[in-house]
Amino acid sequence: EAGVAQSPRYKIIEKRQSVAFWCNPISGHATLYWYQQILGQGPKLLIQFQNNGVVDDSQLPKDRFSAERLKGVDSTLKIQPAKLEDSAVYLCASTKSLLAINNEQFFGPGTRLTVL
Amino acid sequence: GEDVEQSLFLSVREGDSSVINCTYTDSSSTYLYWYKQEPGAGLQLLTYIFSNMDMKQDQRLTVLLNKKDKHLSLRIADTQTGDSAIYFCAESTSNSGYALNFGKGTSLLVTP
Numbered sequence: 558e559a560g561v562a563q564s565p566r567y568k569i570i571e572k573r574q575s576v577a578f579w580c581n582p583i584s585g586h587a588t589l590y591w592y593q594q595i596l597g598q599g600p601k602l603l604i605q606f607q608n609n610g611v612v613d614d615s616q617l618p619k620d621r622f623s624a625e626r627l628k629g630v631d632s633t634l635k636i637q638p639a640k641l642e643d644s645a646v647y648l649c650a651s652t653k654s655l656l657a658i659n660n661e662q663f664f665g666p667g668t669r670l671t672v673l
Numbered sequence: 674g675e676d677v678e679q680s681l682f683l684s685v686r687e688g689d690s691s692v693i694n695c696t697y698t699d700s701s702s703t704y705l706y707w708y709k710q711e712p713g714a715g716l717q718l719l720t721y722i723f724s725n726m727d728m729k730q731d732q733r734l735t736v737l738l739n740k741k742d743k744h745l746s747l748r749i750a751d752t753q754t755g756d757s758a759i760y761f762c763a764e765s766t767s768n769s770g771y772a773l774n775f776g777k778g779t780s781l782l783v784t785p
Contacts, residue, residue: 590772599677599761599775600716612770648716652771660704660771664716 559583561665563649569671575637578668582630582651588612590662591624591634592648600648606632607654636670644672677776679762684782691752693779695745695762702764705738706773707747711758719747719760749781757783 562581570576582589587608592600603622605612609629617624621640626632636643646669650662678696685691697705706721722729722736722745729736735748749756759780763773 588771592773597777599763599777600773601775602769602772605770605772607770613772650716650773660765661718661721662773663718666715 561649561651561663563647563665563668565668566666567669567671569673570639571673572641573638575635576639576670577633577635578647578649578670580632580634580649580665582632582649583663585653586651586663587629587654588652589626589632590650590652591632592650594646594648594667596645603634603647639670639672641672644670646670677762677764677774679760679776679779681777682780682782684784685752687752687754687783687785689752691747691749691756691781691783693747693749693760693762693781695747695776697743697745697762697764697774699764699766699774700740700743701766701768703767703771704765705736705745706761706763706765707734707736708761708763708775709758710761710778716761752781752783754783754785757781 589606591603594600604614604617604624606626624634646667648667649665652662707719708716709719733750737746759778761778762776765771
């Protein structure tokens with residue numbers, strides 16, 4: 558079974574530029590999460606999708622961050638414009654559904670963003 | 674979410690047992706997890722425990738849960754140098770759509 562795929566693996570941009578990250582969850586997984594992991598901290602939830610609908614985006618800085626999962630499969634996370642404090646690893650995770658026993662989330666390798 | 678607290682560092686000798694502690698604050702947590710993260714690698718689920726359990730053992734790993742004190746621990750028996758990594762405690766609740774609320778991680782260093 559293929560795992561969660563993310564691209565790019567690394568991205569370096571200057572502040573005020575835009576950037577987009579892509580995630581392909583495990584086939585058949587209905588629930589998709591984006592987390593932000595700043596160096597030295599644990600991952601923090603940005604947004605959660607169930608199929609193509611948003612379940613929770615309360616911690617997403619909506620003035621600069623946006624995310625979509627139009628067909629309920631792949632997802633894109635965008636930052637526009639980026640700030641220095643957005644430097645982090647962006648992790649995508651998926652799970653079968655909200656009702657899956659133990660709700661094990663499978664994580665992708667992450668995209669490491671550096672904002673200069 | 675509410676804070677999940679972990680000690681930041683732990684150093685043990687190879688062959689000894691390691692105990693990593695975690696305190697969570699959401700009494701409605703349904704599942705509690707331990708994840709392992711090696712440098713440059715993704716998060717790997719080690720084990721989890723359902724909130725109505727006190728203990729779970731899985732090979733070298735033992736998880737203890739004290740719901741009264743909201744305390745979770747991970748014991749690694751016969752710790753090896755390959756166990757050196759950052760260990761994250763995480764909780765999930767139905768209230769949050771089962772999204773994970775992570776601690777800051779405990780960096781485990783195993784010395785020969």
